[in-house]
Amino acid sequence: ELTAFFILAVAHECRAQxxxxxxxxxxxxxxxxxxxxxxxxxxxxxxxxxxxWYKQDxxxxxxxxxxxxxxxxxxxxxxxxxxxxxxxxxxxxxxxLKIQKLxxxxxxxxxxxxxxxxxGNTTTLYKNTS
Numbered sequence: 001e002l003t004a005f006f007i008l009a010v011a012h013e014c015r016a017q018x019x020x021x022x023x024x025x026x027x028x029x030x031x032x033x034x035x036x037x038x039x040x041x042x043x044x045x046x047x048x049x050x051x052x053w054y055k056q057d058x059x060x061x062x063x064x065x066x067x068x069x070x071x072x073x074x075x076x077x078x079x080x081x082x083x084x085x086x087x088x089x090x091x092x093x094x095x096x097l098k099i100q101k102l103x104x105x106x107x108x109x110x111x112x113x114x115x116x117x118x119x120g121n122t123t124t125l126y127k128n129t130s
Contacts, residue, residue: 040112051095
């Protein structure tokens with residue numbers, strides 16, 4: 001007997017100046033043991049961006065899953081490395097999150113976020129405390 005469960009991908013738009021992400025509205029229903037994909041489209045004035053995925057269970061704080069800078073480059077938290085992946089498509093401005101072998105414990109709210117990379121001034125700033 002297969003168990004169906006839900007991954008909630010809320011319509012969530014994060015804005016920072018002209019940069020934002022948009023996730024489709026509604027729940028994504030996937031059968032336990034199957035693979036599931038959560039979509040995330042982003043807009044940014046920068047050509048280099050960091051894209052992030054977070055998981056939030058109940059009342060807990062969002063937990064970092066992974067980030068991508070380009071294609072598969074980036075970091076994935078150890079606990080998510082085995083089953084969670086994402087490839088950044090900068091041409092289509094998409095960074096879908098793929099989850100393999102879905103488990104009931106994967107049911108949560110998933111957030112996508114974008115941050116442009118800072119370019120130009122690489123000088124470290126110090127606060128004058130005198």
